[in-house]
Amino acid sequence: MNNPLPEHAPLTQFPVHHDCLYVGGMPLTQLAERAGSTPFYAYDRRKITERVALLRQHLSREIQLHYAIKANPMPAVVQHLAGLVDGMDVASFGEMSTALDTALPPDAVSFAGPGKSTHALRSAIAAGVVLNLESAREMELVARLGQSMEIIPRVAIRVNPDFELKASGMKMGGGAKPFGVDAELVPDMLQQLQGLQLDFMGFHCFAGSQNLNEAALCEAHQRTIQLLIRLSQRAPSPIRMFNIGGGLGVPYFPGDRRLDIAPIGDNLHVLAEQVKQYSPHTRIALELGRYLVAEAGVYVCRIVERKVSRGRIFLITDGGMHHHLAASGNLGQVIRKNFPVIIGNKVYGEEREIASIVGPLCTPLDILADQSPMAKASPGDLVAVLQSGAYGLTASPIEFLQHSRPMELLV
Numbered sequence: 001m002n003n004p005l006p007e008h009a010p011l012t013q014f015p016v017h018h019d020c021l022y023v024g025g026m027p028l029t030q031l032a033e034r035a036g037s038t039p040f041y042a043y044d045r046r047k048i049t050e051r052v053a054l055l056r057q058h059l060s061r062e063i064q065l066h067y068a069i070k071a072n073p074m075p076a077v078v079q080h081l082a083g084l085v086d087g088m089d090v091a092s093f094g095e096m097s098t099a100l101d102t103a104l105p106p107d108a109v110s111f112a113g114p115g116k117s118t119h120a121l122r123s124a125i126a127a128g129v130v131l132n133l134e135s136a137r138e139m140e141l142v143a144r145l146g147q148s149m150e151i152i153p154r155v156a157i158r159v160n161p162d163f164e165l166k167a168s169g170m171k172m173g174g175g176a177k178p179f180g181v182d183a184e185l186v187p188d189m190l191q192q193l194q195g196l197q198l199d200f201m202g203f204h205c206f207a208g209s210q211n212l213n214e215a216a217l218c219e220a221h222q223r224t225i226q227l228l229i230r231l232s233q234r235a236p237s238p239i240r241m242f243n244i245g246g247g248l249g250v251p252y253f254p255g256d257r258r259l260d261i262a263p264i265g266d267n268l269h270v271l272a273e274q275v276k277q278y279s280p281h282t283r284i285a286l287e288l289g290r291y292l293v294a295e296a297g298v299y300v301c302r303i304v305e306r307k308v309s310r311g312r313i314f315l316i317t318d319g320g321m322h323h324h325l326a327a328s329g330n331l332g333q334v335i336r337k338n339f340p341v342i343i344g345n346k347v348y349g350e351e352r353e354i355a356s357i358v359g360p361l362c363t364p365l366d367i368l369a370d371q372s373p374m375a376k377a378s379p380g381d382l383v384a385v386l387q388s389g390a391y392g393l394t395a396s397p398i399e400f401l402q403h404s405r406p407m408e409l410l411v
């Protein structure tokens with residue numbers, strides 16, 4: 001018996017009319033005219049709004065939602081999200097500036113990242129954002145800088161947990177990591193903190209990313225809360241914030257399923273009740289990046305050449321890995337798999353074929369789709385790479401081969 005080949009999860013976020021994909025309520029062909037040139041990224045604001053609404057529907061009221069700007073720092077996207085979420089997580093001076101340009105209060109912005117520069121720390125202290133401390137040295141430095149500016153810095157401790165997020169695309173905690181303070185060292189650090197002029201807010205813990213396993217996520221959230229409750233017993237003042245990370249993934253590859261939010265919300269509800277009993281004024285925040293924006297985005301490029309080489313069809317486009325490293329398979333993939341890639345103006349097509357879509361760079365790494373089923377296409381047709389709203393342009397080597405920078409549109 002043949003096992004059927006794994007397929008992409010049904011991607012129904014963008015409607016199709018007359019065989020053309022609609023993004024932001026507009027046919028892709030018209031959107032390409034609006035962009036003025038290809039390639040471009042388009043992010044559909046209604047899809048972002050719907051995603052936040054879906055989460056709010058499943059999460060109890062006391063769970064706060066934060067946006068991790070790293071996933072998509074386009075200022076218009078960040079501004080749009082600022083009206084929907086409770087806070088933002090930033091990891092650089094630049095991201096912090098983008099967050100502070102929104103209407104969110106500065107104490108709703110938290111700044112994590114190993115190796116923050118003194119320049120960034122001073123600015124963060126002056127702005128009043130929450131600094132997630134990643135070492136005892138950083139804590140002392142922050143206290144000293146605060147003293148010199150006569151401002152009491154707001155701080156939280158980022159904890160490197162003593163467990164891992166199982167079945168995760170990217171592990172960010174557990175074991176030896178450059179991120180955060182090892183959980184077993186946190187009690188000493190809390191002791192030291194008592195002698196310093198710091199406004200202690202609470203803890204931050206981020207176990208991992210791109211997880212599509214509900215049971216693994218629930219377990220990680222539970223272990224994170226247990227760990228943070230344990231650590232807060234050593235804290236010098238009541239804990240105001242547990243930022244428990246997130247890790248919610250989206251389906252990118254054949255065989256990936258879409259995550260079911262209901263059990264995750266139910267589990268967080270139980271955990272929030274436990275925290276409430278122990279410490280009624282502690283807020284719990286979930287920090288999400290890709291889950292909020294990935295599915296709202298599409299990368300669009302145009303076919304410039306159709307070539308048949310020794311029986312294989314290659315569609316060569318004006319865009320590629322220099323704009324979308326993740327879709328090319330070169331952003332941390334061990335085995336290359338195809339993103340969902342379609343011919344945007346011929347979604348189903350009159351004829352279908354197996355073809356590879358490649359970019360214009362002189363490297364065999366510049367692949368957008370490797371031998372994938374799609375509508376038969378020719379020069380002038382539009383290629384749409386779905387699931388592209390996160391870790392797209394800003395996670396790509398745009399200088400490589402010196403092509404021009406694609407537009408980004410929020411529609």
Ligand SMILES: *Cc1c(COP(=O)(O)O)cnc(C)c1O
Nearest residue numbers: 068071206209210287288289290
């Ligand atoms: C990258 C990052 C995130 C966002 O991860 P996603 O997988 O996009 O949700 C959240 N928190 C921290 C600390 C991060 O470094």
